[in-house]
Amino acid sequence: MDTSKPAIFVNGGLLPMHVQKRVRIVIQVLGSDRGAVIGKSTDDHQLTVKGTPPSVPLTNFVEVIGIADSEKSIQAEIWTNFGDTFDTYSYNQLCQLANGEYQLLFL
Amino acid sequence: MNLTEGAIAKITSGGATAAELKPTLQVTELKQVHTKQPQQSDRFRLVLSDGSHLQQAMLGTQINHLVKDGNLRPCSVVQLIQYTCTTVQGRINFTGSWHFYASWSAYQQPSPMYSNTGQVAKNDAPPRLMPISALNPYQGRWTIKARVTAKGELRHYNNPRGNGKVFSFDLLDSDGGEIKVTCFNAVADQFYHQIEAGKVYLISRGNLKPAQKNFNHLRNDLEVFLESTSIVQPCFEDDSVIPRQQFNFRSISEVEGMDNNNVVDIIGMVSSITPAASIMRKNGTETQKRTLQLKDMSGRSVEFTLWGSFCNAEGQRLQNMCDSGGFPVLAVKSGRVSDFNGKAVGTISTSQLFIDTDFPEARRLKEWFEKEGRNVPSLSISREMSSVGRADVPKTISQLKDERLGTSETPDWVTVNATVIFIKADNFCYTACPLMSGDRPCNKKVKNNGDGKWRCEKCDQSMDECDYRYILQFQIQDHTSITWVTAFQESGEDLNFSKYEKQDDESFSKIVRQVLFSKSVFKLKVKEETFSDEQRVKSTVVRAEKANYSSQSKFLLDMMEKFKSGNSAPVASNTESTYPNSGANSIGIESSGRPCGPLGSNQGGNKGYIARKFGSLPCEVGQHGNQYSTETNIALGFLHLLFLVTAVVLLAIPQQIALVS
Numbered sequence: 001m002d003t004s005k006p007a008i009f010v011n012g013g014l015l016p017m018h019v020q021k022r023v024r025i026v027i028q029v030l031g032s033d034r035g036a037v038i039g040k041s042t043d044d045h046q047l048t049v050k051g052t053p054p055s056v057p058l059t060n061f062v063e064v065i066g067i068a069d070s071e072k073s074i075q076a077e078i079w080t081n082f083g084d085t086f087d088t089y090s091y092n093q094l095c096q097l098a099n100g101e102y103q104l105l106f107l
Numbered sequence: 108m109n110l111t112e113g114a115i116a117k118i119t120s121g122g123a124t125a126a127e128l129k130p131t132l133q134v135t136e137l138k139q140v141h142t143k144q145p146q147q148s149d150r151f152r153l154v155l156s157d158g159s160h161l162q163q164a165m166l167g168t169q170i171n172h173l174v175k176d177g178n179l180r181p182c183s184v185v186q187l188i189q190y191t192c193t194t195v196q197g198r199i200n201f202t203g204s205w206h207f208y209a210s211w212s213a214y215q216q217p218s219p220m221y222s223n224t225g226q227v228a229k230n231d232a233p234p235r236l237m238p239i240s241a242l243n244p245y246q247g248r249w250t251i252k253a254r255v256t257a258k259g260e261l262r263h264y265n266n267p268r269g270n271g272k273v274f275s276f277d278l279l280d281s282d283g284g285e286i287k288v289t290c291f292n293a294v295a296d297q298f299y300h301q302i303e304a305g306k307v308y309l310i311s312r313g314n315l316k317p318a319q320k321n322f323n324h325l326r327n328d329l330e331v332f333l334e335s336t337s338i339v340q341p342c343f344e345d346d347s348v349i350p351r352q353q354f355n356f357r358s359i360s361e362v363e364g365m366d367n368n369n370v371v372d373i374i375g376m377v378s379s380i381t382p383a384a385s386i387m388r389k390n391g392t393e394t395q396k397r398t399l400q401l402k403d404m405s406g407r408s409v410e411f412t413l414w415g416s417f418c419n420a421e422g423q424r425l426q427n428m429c430d431s432g433g434f435p436v437l438a439v440k441s442g443r444v445s446d447f448n449g450k451a452v453g454t455i456s457t458s459q460l461f462i463d464t465d466f467p468e469a470r471r472l473k474e475w476f477e478k479e480g481r482n483v484p485s486l487s488i489s490r491e492m493s494s495v496g497r498a499d500v501p502k503t504i505s506q507l508k509d510e511r512l513g514t515s516e517t518p519d520w521v522t523v524n525a526t527v528i529f530i531k532a533d534n535f536c537y538t539a540c541p542l543m544s545g546d547r548p549c550n551k552k553v554k555n556n557g558d559g560k561w562r563c564e565k566c567d568q569s570m571d572e573c574d575y576r577y578i579l580q581f582q583i584q585d586h587t588s589i590t591w592v593t594a595f596q597e598s599g600e601d602l603n604f605s606k607y608e609k610q611d612d613e614s615f616s617k618i619v620r621q622v623l624f625s626k627s628v629f630k631l632k633v634k635e636e637t638f639s640d641e642q643r644v645k646s647t648v649v650r651a652e653k654a655n656y657s658s659q660s661k662f663l664l665d666m667m668e669k670f671k672s673g674n675s676a677p678v679a680s681n682t683e684s685t686y687p688n689s690g691a692n693s694i695g696i697e698s699s700g701r702p703c704g705p706l707g708s709n710q711g712g713n714k715g716y717i718a719r720k721f722g723s724l725p726c727e728v729g730q731h732g733n734q735y736s737t738e739t740n741i742a743l744g745f746l747h748l749l750f751l752v753t754a755v756v757l758l759a760i761p762q763q764i765a766l767v768s
Contacts, residue, residue, distance in 0.1 A: 087656070087657040087660060089661070090656075090657060090660035090661060090664065093660075093664050097667075101671075
């Protein structure tokens with residue numbers, strides 16, 4: 001397993017803390033716009049995901065791993081379909097924990 | 108109100124007349140005098156007390172009706188309005204009007220003053236009516252007038268001392284006193300047909316003995332035993348004075364605090380009722396039962412079980428009423444409290460059920476229900492009887508061993524979230540008896556007779572074809588520990604083991620592979636059993652459901668919250684055992700990427716990796732006895748959470764798209 005490039009769990013609110021760092025985030029796809037995908041994070045922030053989406057159609061929830069290039073956008077490298085349902089609450093909690101007390105466990 | 112002390116002395120000495128003195132006296136005795144001429148009306152002789160003296164008196168016939176109505180009785184306190192005193196043997200005649208102050212207070216034992224008069228003759232014939240509550244074993248002659256509230260069956264019994272018959276019935280008198288009357292053998296025969304439930308009788312010359320509390324639930328320390336010399340007289344008057352039934356209703360919230368096996372009267376609205384079901388009793392016999400929920404004004408509801416004949420008669424009636432949308436009021440006399448699943452109440456042989464009767468309590472209950480009760484949810488003091496409720500205690504597998512579950516009298520029901528890691532491939536099914544026993548198939552293992560037939564010991568029959576039922580033994584593991592469990596047909600099907608149809612090794616292994624490493628929520632019945640001198644705790648899978656990651660995540664988040672806030676001991680110990688120091692196994696399986704951080708990049712490959720590693724090894728994963736610090740404990744739980752979240756990915760078939768940027 002390749003762990004040389006760890007990605008930090010973020011949601012919309014935590015993204016600004018990790019600009020220029022490798023992050024991973026689950027978003028709900030709202031639409032695509034000029035080559036970028038507009039999505040809503042699990043804490044209701046609107047974000048832009050740049051990069052080439054995969055040829056496979058995207059499901060409702062997608063996880064994106066890439067570099068955060070601004071407070072509201074990510075340059076995506078890896079896209080993973082998470083299906084049409086997702087427990088956003090738990091994911092949010094995970095992000096909080098991963099960036100809070102238990103940061104050390106994740107990096 | 109006081110008795111006019113000294114009045115009697117005054118009157119008898121001629122010192123006062125009716126015009127001057129209207130004393131208040133108490134009637135201590137009242138007897139009917141038999142007249143020789145039948146045309147003459149009854150005469151009543153009484154003894155009056157003024158607190159210091161007793162005096163015999165005759166009741167004027169104009170007021171005979173007072174006795175007949177039952178208004179004038181022993182212990183009545185009366186004021187004499189009109190009376191004459193003649194010195195024939197010092198008797199006072201009373202005529203005219205009476206005033207009553209009280210007809211009954213607690214019956215006083217004849218005062219020691221009795222010895223003063225010596226004029227009171229012992230009388231055989233006239234009844235000496237007393238309230239049931241005043242009966243005592245030292246009472247000479249007594250007579251009670253009461254209504255039969257319950258008439259038992261003429262039961263035959265067989266005990267080491269021989270066999271016989273017994274018959275008993277309950278009595279209720281006008282003061283609310285209750286007592287049980289029992290007759291044996293010939294006496295039972297003598298009275299069984301005389302006694303009718305609901306009728307009033309005069310009973311005398313019975314034996315008073317201490318009550319046997321386990322058969323007698325009435326509020327009396329005594330019981331009456333009738334002999335062949337006892338007198339049972341039907342009473343045709345005074346019907347309305349004695350109530351038909353007496354209840355001591357307790358509210359359902361009081362039932363919650365009662366001990367097991369307490370006998371209680373309750374009343375409530377039937378909010379739901381289940382159809383009759385057959386239940387196997389401990390002694391092997393089958394009986395019917397129905398359960399219903401009773402709600403009352405205390406805001407609580409309780410599960411009430413109807414057994415045996417109650418199930419069919421009243422039970423059916425209630426079912427019909429509920430099905431047609433009604434909410435009947437059910438009053439129960441002598442229901443037994445049990446502490447099965449919280450607190451519940453059930454019928455016993457002496458219970459009586461009253462549906463929608465016109466008691467004041469019933470009326471009040473109906474009013475409350477119309478106004479608010481209907482919509483207010485009530486708190487149940489009985490736990491739900493579904494298997495979900497029974498086993499909703501989530502445990503970790505190590506807790507099964509640590510807490511020595513299953514070693515007590517009854518099996519323990521628990522829920523565990525675990526993954527199937529190994530399935531034993533031999534002996535996964537057995538030949539089962541397909542015959543129906545009640546409404547369920549027998550399912551006992553049948554033996555090959557040798558002549559091509561299968562024999563079932565329980566049903567005592569042979570058959571050509573038998574069912575094949577799954578008996579799967581497999582290991583499940585969670586982050587704490589590992590254990591063997593057994594699943595039968597039904598739970599096997601839960602796990603996606605399809606119905607066994609034909610021998611097909613290939614599809615069998617395919618199914619096995621599918622089930623392996625699937626995570627499920629298992630409801631287990633844990634019980635210790637003895638196998639040829641060895642005590643072993645066996646776990647049987649009652650139900651298996653696919654793990655719901657969402658709810659599990661929430662559960663863990665909750666636990667973490669509580670753990671963080673350093674909450675009360677029970678939770679702490681729960682977390683303690685959930686994240687034990689030495690349970691390190693599962694880590695290896697769950698996140699094979701540990702300790703190297705998130706499971707990020709190689710998700711697709713993860714599952715395959717695990718499968719390859721453990722797939723075909725029929726070995727038990729050993730315990731690694733590592734010591735971990737508290738922090739790492741949190742880490743363990745945390746990674747569990749992480750796993751759950753990312754397991755969502757594993758479930759949804761991942762499209763692994765790697766973009767090289």
